[in-house]
Amino acid sequence: MKMSPFIRAKTNTQAVMLDVIIALVPLAAVAIYSFGTRATTVLGYSLLSCVITDLLFGYLFLNKRKWLPDGAAVITALLLAFTLSPLTPWYIVVFGGISAILFGKILWGGLGKNRLNPALVGREFMTAFFPVIMSDGVLWNTKLFVENTNASIRTLTDNPQLRELLTTFIYNPSGALGEYSLLALTLGGIYLLLRNRISWHIPVSFIFGLILMQNVLPTEGSANFSLGGLLLGAIFMATDMPTSPTHANAKIYYGLMLGVVVAVMLFSGINNVYLSYSILLMNIFSAQINSLFMPTVWGHQPIRGFVKWETVAKQTLIILLACFAVISLHKANLIHYLIYLFASYTILKFYYQYQYKTNELF
Amino acid sequence: MLHIPDKKNSYKDLEIGTFSPPKILHLPLSTFGGDLNVMVQKGERVLKHQKLAQKEGFFGGNIHAPVSGHIGEFIVANGEPFLELFNDFLDEVVDAKYNLPTQISDFIQLLQDNGIEGSGGARFPTAAKYNVNEGQIDTLIINGAECEPYLSADYALMKSYANELSQTLHFIQHLYKIQTIILGIERMHKSLKPLLEKAFKDFNVEGKITLLPDFYPQGGELQLIKSTTGKELKKGTIPSKEGILVSNVATVIAMYNAVFKGIPYVRRIVTLYDEHTNSGKNYWIPLGTTIAEILASFFSETSSAVSVIMGGPMMGKLVKDEKASVHKGSGGLIRLKKKTNKTESCIGCGYCVEVCPQNLLPMEFSKNVERKDANSLKRFHLNDCIECGACAYICPSHIPLVQDIKTGKTMLV
Numbered sequence: 001m002k003m004s005p006f007i008r009a010k011t012n013t014q015a016v017m018l019d020v021i022i023a024l025v026p027l028a029a030v031a032i033y034s035f036g037t038r039a040t041t042v043l044g045y046s047l048l049s050c051v052i053t054d055l056l057f058g059y060l061f062l063n064k065r066k067w068l069p070d071g072a073a074v075i076t077a078l079l080l081a082f083t084l085s086p087l088t089p090w091y092i093v094v095f096g097g098i099s100a101i102l103f104g105k106i107l108w109g110g111l112g113k114n115r116l117n118p119a120l121v122g123r124e125f126m127t128a129f130f131p132v133i134m135s136d137g138v139l140w141n142t143k144l145f146v147e148n149t150n151a152s153i154r155t156l157t158d159n160p161q162l163r164e165l166l167t168t169f170i171y172n173p174s175g176a177l178g179e180y181s182l183l184a185l186t187l188g189g190i191y192l193l194l195r196n197r198i199s200w201h202i203p204v205s206f207i208f209g210l211i212l213m214q215n216v217l218p219t220e221g222s223a224n225f226s227l228g229g230l231l232l233g234a235i236f237m238a239t240d241m242p243t244s245p246t247h248a249n250a251k252i253y254y255g256l257m258l259g260v261v262v263a264v265m266l267f268s269g270i271n272n273v274y275l276s277y278s279i280l281l282m283n284i285f286s287a288q289i290n291s292l293f294m295p296t297v298w299g300h301q302p303i304r305g306f307v308k309w310e311t312v313a314k315q316t317l318i319i320l321l322a323c324f325a326v327i328s329l330h331k332a333n334l335i336h337y338l339i340y341l342f343a344s345y346t347i348l349k350f351y352y353q354y355q356y357k358t359n360e361l362f
Numbered sequence: 363m364l365h366i367p368d369k370k371n372s373y374k375d376l377e378i379g380t381f382s383p384p385k386i387l388h389l390p391l392s393t394f395g396g397d398l399n400v401m402v403q404k405g406e407r408v409l410k411h412q413k414l415a416q417k418e419g420f421f422g423g424n425i426h427a428p429v430s431g432h433i434g435e436f437i438v439a440n441g442e443p444f445l446e447l448f449n450d451f452l453d454e455v456v457d458a459k460y461n462l463p464t465q466i467s468d469f470i471q472l473l474q475d476n477g478i479e480g481s482g483g484a485r486f487p488t489a490a491k492y493n494v495n496e497g498q499i500d501t502l503i504i505n506g507a508e509c510e511p512y513l514s515a516d517y518a519l520m521k522s523y524a525n526e527l528s529q530t531l532h533f534i535q536h537l538y539k540i541q542t543i544i545l546g547i548e549r550m551h552k553s554l555k556p557l558l559e560k561a562f563k564d565f566n567v568e569g570k571i572t573l574l575p576d577f578y579p580q581g582g583e584l585q586l587i588k589s590t591t592g593k594e595l596k597k598g599t600i601p602s603k604e605g606i607l608v609s610n611v612a613t614v615i616a617m618y619n620a621v622f623k624g625i626p627y628v629r630r631i632v633t634l635y636d637e638h639t640n641s642g643k644n645y646w647i648p649l650g651t652t653i654a655e656i657l658a659s660f661f662s663e664t665s666s667a668v669s670v671i672m673g674g675p676m677m678g679k680l681v682k683d684e685k686a687s688v689h690k691g692s693g694g695l696i697r698l699k700k701k702t703n704k705t706e707s708c709i710g711c712g713y714c715v716e717v718c719p720q721n722l723l724p725m726e727f728s729k730n731v732e733r734k735d736a737n738s739l740k741r742f743h744l745n746d747c748i749e750c751g752a753c754a755y756i757c758p759s760h761i762p763l764v765q766d767i768k769t770g771k772t773m774l775v
Contacts, residue, residue, distance in 0.1 A: 002680055002765075003680070003762065003764055003765045003768070004671075004675075004676060004677050004678055004679070004749075004751050004754075004764055005675060005676040005677070005751035005754050005755045005764065006669065006671050006675045006676075006678065006680070006698055007366075007511065007675040007676070007698070007755065008701070008703060008754075008755055008757075008760065009366075009755055009756050009758075011756075011758045012703075012706075012758050012759075012760065013706050013709055013758050013759055015758065016709065016711060016758050070706075109707070110707060111706065111707050111709060112706070112707035112708050112709040112710060112759070113707055196713075197711075199712075241709050241710045241711045241712070242708075242709055242710040243710070244710070245712075246710055246711070246712030246715050246723065246725065247712055247715040247716075247723065290723075291723075291726075291741075291742075294723060294742070295715070295721040295722075295723070296721060297596075297720060297721050297722060297743045297746045298584060298594060298596070298597065298719065298720040298721050298746065299584065299594050299595050299596030299597065299599065299746075300596055300743075300746075
């Protein structure tokens with residue numbers, strides 16, 4: 001080190017990633033407990049495809065000569081698997097894993113430079129390229145394949161209240177792989193909070209925004225949501241470091257708007273994919289929100305009053321318009337074109353950026 | 363806010379050692395307002411405390427001979443000029459006229475003549491700082507918050523020189539009609555509070571001792587003003603316009619020598635710390651003692667790669683040339699094991715924002731320096747950065763933020 005400071009905190013990006021992985025392990029355990037080898041297959045293929053893609057294309061495209069995975073690919077793999085049904089065919093999982101890392105991260109320039117959550121990018125690619133299988137109701141009809149059912153768990157205790165708690169909060173094997181245990185999700189969240197890997201702002205304001213909008217909008221006819229899915233999104237996906245704002249006020253607005261967007265999508269009857277749409281949509285605005293809610297510099301006069309409110313209102317309007325656009329495209333069954341467009345854009349972006357750019361930090 | 367694990371508690375209470383003047387001294391000629399004009403010739407014999415170099419106006423701290431001896435060559439080390447002085451070990455002191463100042467103008471002249479400079483690191487000339495009118499200052503804040511890890515020089519001064527400190531503060535308080543004097547010390551040094559309170563009382567100093575949180579950078583001037591008075595001043599504000607003066611403990615002790623003893627600023631207290639043996643101690647070191655000299659007598663031989671830093675580990679400067687010497691702003695000389703950290707991409711964790719005392723977004727600086735985007739740097743208020751290094755300390759990607767910030771500031775000029 002040639003310049004101050006000459007001491008550094010004992011931390012690195014691997015430590016950050018490791019903590020997130022630790023927080024995700026209980027979820028994987030619960031998933032394997034409920035679906036056995038089916039869950040292991042999905043998790044395994046997701047892990048393999050993500051880690052290998054990361055190493056291979058990091059080596060080929062980003063000139064990374066180290067064969068040490070930084071752990072971020074593992075997080076992407078786990079999160080991707082957690083949004084999938086345990087019945088997802090392995091080749092689709094592999095396709096999802098490859099596109100998550102390639103289009104979600106590598107083509108953006110690698111770790112930290114992506115603007116969209118890689119796991120969700122992979123998820124959208126799967127839906128766009130395998131629409132028939134991915135939106136088939138059969139895929140979500142998982143009841144028959146559960147190895148440790150709710151019913152068998154219920155026999156563990158005679159106390160009806162405990163039974164209720166067991167089957168709602170602790171273990172409920174329905175939906176995607178990461179949604180089975182609210183307890184495991186909460187524990188993971190608490191661990192990340194204690195380790196300061198996430199802050200409370202986004203999850204809390206997200207849930208608050210959602211509840212608020214659920215009370216404003218009529219709930220009749222709106223899509224159902226799973227609490228597990230929402231928690232998974234709120235704790236692990238919306239708080240993803242590179243794709244969410246970096247400071248308190250921006251985080252609160254970001255979470256709030258995420259809640260609003262989710263509520264609007266639910267209201268318009270979008271099933272299953274509402275959360276990935278919403279998070280990806282908000283990811284796009286993350287950088288703007290970050291500078292819009294810039295903290296007041298020490299000793300400066302804070303920007304208040306009409307000017308502030310006007311800019312915030314403008315930003316909100318833009319987000320809502322984008323949200324309506326996504327809903328319309330979804331209803332018109334055109335979302336896959338958006339994915340094709342995105343894929344072409346990332347390839348072009350990579351091509352131009354890496355022709356002229358030498359410095360790799362950002 | 364940032365808390366940095368510290369090691370100074372293990373050696374801060376050791377008695378202050380005295381470093382005997384070496385055979386050859388390299389007196390630093392560069393100061394806050396530029397280089398000094400040398401008043402002596404090569405080969406000339408000078409007496410102890412004789413003025414050797416000066417600058418017109420209030421923006422240069424005159425330099426005096428810490429020992430008697432002969433003037434040697436000009437030397438350039440670390441890109442700065444030094445004047446060589448050969449010690450003759452006779453210790454003949456110059457015969458100087460001296461009176462206790464009774465007016466502000468006399469006091470400022472005295473500070474100027476004796477080369478008093480801010481001893482916290484920035485080396486702002488004290489005469490220029492105290493060039494204010496009677497009654498203009500409501501609060502004098504004494505900076506006893508030595509937030510740099512490993513450094514304990516100010517602590518040792520407060521512990522061993524509480525009376526001298528209070529006597530000087532009493533004098534300044536009366537001269538400037540200052541309502542209150544607040545001495546801020548960190549909570550981890552709270553054992554000093556009763557001692558200092560008693561000294562304040564004994565010398566009739568109107569004021570108080572305030573305990574400050576152990577956060578980095580508590581000793582930053584703007585942060586200290588906020589913690590002691592509640593006033594949040596924008597960077598670049600001149601505190602005296604708000605009725606506030608801030609001085610470092612070591613500066614006040616230098617003033618004591620000038621005001622009550624007529625001794626110019628010829629030595630200062632320096633914390634020496636060696637990470638290799640994890641040992642440290644405070645020493646009175648004559649100004650101009652070369653780094654090489656100190657290394658040879660305090661630090662043991664080591665085969666492992668080390669870096670020597672003048673100042674603290676957070677804001678100090680790497681010593682590239684051991685011919686350079688101790689100046690009035692060096693509160694520490696530390697030797698750390700050489701470390702290399704691989705820089706990675708920013709992962710947007712926001713830790714730098716959490717620890718920034720100025721409420722800035724440090725990662726935006728690195729990002730926009732890389733893009734050479736001066737407009738964005740301005741928009742993110744780069745010039746409000748105090749370069750405390752908290753962001754670079756905490757960054758898990760080991761991005762050299764301070765380096766980028768310094769580059770960015772040159773882009774804004």
